[in-house]
Amino acid sequence: MKNGVSAANRLPRRVVAALAVGPIAGLAVFYLWPFATLLARAINGSTVADTLSRGATWDVAWFTVWQAVASTVITMLVGLAPAYIVARFEFPGRQLLVGVLTAIFVLPTVVMGAAFLALLPDSLDRTVWAVIAAHVAFNLAVVVRTVGAFWEHLPIDMESAAATLGASRWRVFVDISLPLLRPSLSAAGAIIFLFTFTSFGVIRILGSAGTRTLEIEVWRRATQLGDIGGAAVLSVLQLAVLAVVVGWSTRAQRRHARAVDLRPEQDRRRAKSPGERRFVTLVAIGTAALCIAPLAAMAIRSFRSSSGWSTTAWTTLGKAEVRPGIRLGLDPVEALVNSIQNAAWATSFAVVLGAVASLAIAAAGRGGRLLDVGLMLPIGTSAVTIGFGMLITFDTPPVDWRAEWWLVPVGHALVALPFVVRTTVGVLRSVDPSLQDAAATLGASPTRAWWNVVVPFLWRPLAVGAALAAAISLGEFGATSFLSRSGGETLPIAIDELLGRTGSLLQAQGYALATILTVATVSLVIGVSRFHDVTGLAHRRANGQTVDR
Amino acid sequence: MRTQPIIASALAFGLIAAACSSDSSNSADTPTASELTATESAPPAADPTDPELTTDQPDTDQPDTDQPVEPFTTITLVTYDSFPEADTSINAALDAFTDQTAIGVELLVAGDTGTMLSKAALTVGNPEGDVMWGIDNTFLSRALNDGIFEQGVLFDPENVPAEFLALVPNGEALPVDFGDVCVNYDIGYFAENELDVPTSLQDLADPAYRDLLVVQNPATSSPGLAFLLASIDEFGAEGWQAYWQQLKDNGVLVVDGWTDAYYGSFTWAGGGDRPLVVSYGSSPPAEVIFADPPRDDAPTGVIESTCFRQIEFAGVLAGTDHPDEAAELVRFLGSEQFQAELALNLFVYPANSAVALPQEFDDFAVVPDTSRTLDPDLIDENRSDWIDEWSTLVLG
Numbered sequence: 012m013k014n015g016v017s018a019a020n021r022l023p024r025r026v027v028a029a030l031a032v033g034p035i036a037g038l039a040v041f042y043l044w045p046f047a048t049l050l051a052r053a054i055n056g057s058t059v060a061d062t063l064s065r066g067a068t069w070d071v072a073w074f075t076v077w078q079a080v081a082s083t084v085i086t087m088l089v090g091l092a093p094a095y096i097v098a099r100f101e102f103p104g105r106q107l108l109v110g111v112l113t114a115i116f117v118l119p120t121v122v123m124g125a126a127f128l129a130l131l132p133d134s135l136d137r138t139v140w141a142v143i144a145a146h147v148a149f150n151l152a153v154v155v156r157t158v159g160a161f162w163e164h165l166p167i168d169m170e171s172a173a174a175t176l177g178a179s180r181w182r183v184f185v186d187i188s189l190p191l192l193r194p195s196l197s198a199a200g201a202i203i204f205l206f207t208f209t210s211f212g213v214i215r216i217l218g219s220a221g222t223r224t225l226e227i228e229v230w231r232r233a234t235q236l237g238d239i240g241g242a243a244v245l246s247v248l249q250l251a252v253l254a255v256v257v258g259w260s261t262r263a264q265r266r267h268a269r270a271v272d273l274r275p276e277q278d279r280r281r282a283k284s285p286g287e288r289r290f291v292t293l294v295a296i297g298t299a300a301l302c303i304a305p306l307a308a309m310a311i312r313s314f315r316s317s318s319g320w321s322t323t324a325w326t327t328l329g330k331a332e333v334r335p336g337i338r339l340g341l342d343p344v345e346a347l348v349n350s351i352q353n354a355a356w357a358t359s360f361a362v363v364l365g366a367v368a369s370l371a372i373a374a375a376g377r378g379g380r381l382l383d384v385g386l387m388l389p390i391g392t393s394a395v396t397i398g399f400g401m402l403i404t405f406d407t408p409p410v411d412w413r414a415e416w417w418l419v420p421v422g423h424a425l426v427a428l429p430f431v432v433r434t435t436v437g438v439l440r441s442v443d444p445s446l447q448d449a450a451a452t453l454g455a456s457p458t459r460a461w462w463n464v465v466v467p468f469l470w471r472p473l474a475v476g477a478a479l480a481a482a483i484s485l486g487e488f489g490a491t492s493f494l495s496r497s498g499g500e501t502l503p504i505a506i507d508e509l510l511g512r513t514g515s516l517l518q519a520q521g522y523a524l525a526t527i528l529t530v531a532t533v534s535l536v537i538g539v540s541r542f543h544d545v546t547g548l549a550h551r552r553a554n555g556q557t558v559d560r
Numbered sequence: 561m562r563t564q565p566i567i568a569s570a571l572a573f574g575l576i577a578a579a580c581s582s583d584s585s586n587s588a589d590t591p592t593a594s595e596l597t598a599t600e601s602a603p604p605a606a607d608p609t610d611p612e613l614t615t616d617q618p619d620t621d622q623p624d625t626d627q628p629v630e631p632f633t634t635i636t637l638v639t640y641d642s643f644p645e646a647d648t649s650i651n652a653a654l655d656a657f658t659d660q661t662a663i664g665v666e667l668l669v670a671g672d673t674g675t676m677l678s679k680a681a682l683t684v685g686n687p688e689g690d691v692m693w694g695i696d697n698t699f700l701s702r703a704l705n706d707g708i709f710e711q712g713v714l715f716d717p718e719n720v721p722a723e724f725l726a727l728v729p730n731g732e733a734l735p736v737d738f739g740d741v742c743v744n745y746d747i748g749y750f751a752e753n754e755l756d757v758p759t760s761l762q763d764l765a766d767p768a769y770r771d772l773l774v775v776q777n778p779a780t781s782s783p784g785l786a787f788l789l790a791s792i793d794e795f796g797a798e799g800w801q802a803y804w805q806q807l808k809d810n811g812v813l814v815v816d817g818w819t820d821a822y823y824g825s826f827t828w829a830g831g832g833d834r835p836l837v838v839s840y841g842s843s844p845p846a847e848v849i850f851a852d853p854p855r856d857d858a859p860t861g862v863i864e865s866t867c868f869r870q871i872e873f874a875g876v877l878a879g880t881d882h883p884d885e886a887a888e889l890v891r892f893l894g895s896e897q898f899q900a901e902l903a904l905n906l907f908v909y910p911a912n913s914a915v916a917l918p919q920e921f922d923d924f925a926v927v928p929d930t931s932r933t934l935d936p937d938l939i940d941e942n943r944s945d946w947i948d949e950w951s952t953l954v955l956g
Contacts, residue, residue, distance in 0.1 A: 052682075067948075128824055137815075216824075220777040220814035221955035231779060234675040236944050237702050239682065316852040317859070323852045334849055337904055340644030340651065395675075403682050413688065414668075495638070495670045495679065495688055500645060508641060510819050513843045513907070514850025518823055 034368035045400030058240030079208040082146035090154025098162035110533035116152035117486030119503040120212025126305035161195035313522035324519030357423035357484035365431025373439035398493025423484040431476030634664030636689030687877035701940030709875035733875030737908040740841030740867035741786035746828040749835035765806035790868035869931035
């Protein structure tokens with residue numbers, strides 16, 4: 012596998028360095044510095060000894076790891092079929108399906124947890140199986156989008172050739188597609204592992220009381236017991252475990268990256284044979300049912316009152332008086348606008364930094380791997396730790412930033428950045444080096460060859476990454492709920508507050524807001540993919556490629 | 561087909577434009593909404609003692625052109641996340657304070673009470689704001705030991721019960737409100753099943769009420785902790801373990817948080833199967849006020865002898881740049897004008913006993929004469945051990 016590393020290696024060092032400097036600086040200032048400040052302040056010999064000698068610490072660590080591994084494996088298995096049909100087939104409702112999957116991924120856990128609780132049979136409530144089922148439904152989007160985006164670029168003719176030679180559909184999948192997909196599979200796996208490893212809301216709502224991940228234990232120590240030192244030790248332990256797993260995954264991703272004759276994008280087709288049609292229909296409906304059931308349950312609950320059906324929750328949303336003289340002080344429109352503004356900024360930050368980071372990672376060797384892992388660290392680090400770290404780091408001029416409005420979108424961008432990078436790097440790495448060689452042979456400088464050959468592959472995965480980033484920011488609750496805020500209530504926070512108060516009307520309003528958030532997310536995802544499909548078409552036309560149909 | 565790219569790009573650019581135009585309203589160097597309201601509505605001629613007049617001012621959109629704008633200071637009130645951020649009568653009362661004193665008030669929401677306190681403890685001397693609202697008696701000792709409040713500020717408490725003031729003998733903070741955490745019951749369930757409503761903590765362990773109670777995990781929930789403290793108050797530091805063993809044998813359900821318990825497991829609110837839930841003494845009036853469709857009677861009741869009292873405090877944060885203005889705000893938070901807004905906005909009772917409660921509270925809330933409490937120092941010393949011991953016993 013000599014050509015496993017893309018020929019983009021030949022890019023001059025200073026270009027690679029120039030690309031890497033932005034992401035590295037962002038990571039250093041907004042992640043490493045606050046995290047280090049908190050550790051330096053809170054950790055000492057006795058907090059380490061106390062925390063590590065506590066038996067509960069290791070029980071929690073073990074549970075954290077095994078539930079994350081189980082959730083990841085099951086999600087990957089369940090997600091392959093929908094990823095395949097979404098990448099390869101055109102069918103009615105395809106974009107809607109992707110939109111709904113993504114919405115599930117970004118909805119606040121407090122909403123999804125409650126919806127699941129209403130759906131699951133009582134015997135499954137509050138067990139680890141309920142937790143894993145919810146993790147699977149939550150993270151399906153990651154498989155479908157990450158693996159799907161890669162799958163779209165795999166040449167169909169290899170599969171068709173094998174099929175023509177008599178290989179069964181299953182053989183084609185196992186022998187041809189699966190090995191080629193491996194980089195994107197390990198990328199998706201790493202993201203899902205990170206998310207389930209740091210699971211917070213799902214476990215609190217669906218797990219039996221006292222079931223704890225390290226993330227929950229860090230939060231509990233830091234906020235409920237005031238044991239910042241113990242919390243800091245645990246968040247280092249959390250990172251240590253993660254470092255091992257992510258390191259392994261990145262290595263696997265590189266080892267399996269091979270140059271495939273990647274196409275800018277394959278055209279999706281309609282299912283032809285009856286068997287194919289049955290397969291696509293079955294998978295699409297099954298996936299939709301898995302995701303739409305909790306969403307529907309949620310929407311329905313917004314119309315429930317204590318005596319049947321009612322639209323009062325919807326008509327009294329916002330500034331209206333709930334009762335004469337009583338207002339809630341929650342304006343959903345304002346919250347939605349806040350959320351959209353945050354999302355726009357977070358996405359811009361994440362996409363710009365993510366694009367240059369991906370190019371640098373794909374072009375650099377060992378250093379690139381380091382940057383790749385580094386960018387993943389923020390999602391693997393306890394949100395409380397980063398939030399508190401920022402609080403005590405950005406507190407004196409010239410970096411008195413803790414009251415700045417942009418700190419929240421920066422926090423979102425930290426979480427979204429790895430998604431942009433992961434959806435992009437895999438594609439960039441697989442660009443056929445012979446293309447660059449050809450360009451070089453024709454007299455292009457290495458930088459120019461890279462610009463003309465590698466960079467065009469950036470846009471498709473970047474658009475997918477951008478949509479994910481925006482969606483993540485819309486639903487983000489954990490990381491930034493630990494930053495103090497002044498008048499910038501977002502939708503997830505408003506939902507959480509409504510569901511945290513007594514009164515059937517308020518509960519229904521919480522679900523109404525959750526429905527609005529879902530619709531906003533689905534529209535965003537569909538809008539972006541429409542926009543992209545159209546520009547993608549224009550792009551290909553501009554490059555003189557024929558659209559074969 | 562041709563219109564699609566235009567619509568899509570318009571959408572995308574619209575998003576970006578919306579974001580760009582918004583950042584000026586958020587940035588620190590432009591006046592905030594509350595500052596603007598204050599400048600527009602602070603005619604010196606207005607009678608500052610008339611709350612009717614001053615609270616109405618922000619609604620009139622006429623800039624006060626012929627009056628000079630008074631220079632004023634804006635201070636930050638740090639609070640927990642259930643404090644309304646805008647548009648309610650409690651916010652109008654804060655605007656009235658600005659009109660009366662030319663001190664602007666900006667709200668900073670810092671999370672739940674525990675999170676808010678941890679942040680304050682990390683930033684002692686260089687606080688995020690000037691005044692903090694909402695540290696309760698289960699967190700009070702930690703707050704005082706960590707020194708988050710400025711010493712030696714005079715609050716001149718009026719009409720505040722002596723037992724509340726006794727919790728802060730050095731006067732670091734002002735008691736501003738109180739409330740109770742109590743076992744709530746579903747009135748309809750007990751009527752339908754012709755079952756007597758339990759009347760004591762001990763009753764809850766009676767087999768007649770098997771599998772009927774849902775509580776919160778004290779490790780992760782403030783009402784859950786309050787209920788554990790109520791049982792410690794009743795049965796003593798050596799006796800509560802036996803009581804919880806009985807509860808466990810009697811099928812108590814433990815969930816992680818209030819939302820999950822009340823909306824997930826309580827028969828009245830969530831279609832769960834538990835007619836007894838740990839919630840607040842003010843939950844029944846909230847059920848009336850926020851009922852859909854409207855109703856005149858509370859569907860739930862409170863078992864008085866199970867109530868644990870939570871008392872909340874406000875104080876000046878140590879290290880503030882505006883100690884005088886901050887102290888003035890805390891005094892205002894204790895005044896009748898502000899305290900009258902607490903019940904319907906925060907669902908707590910005013911600490912100022914001169915303030916009358918709204919009708920719904922008179923009708924449906926239970927304010928027990930003798931709620932349980934524990935010494936804040938005792939709570940602070942034992943919280944972690946009690947929770948660990950409880951977890952091993954009940955969840956282990």
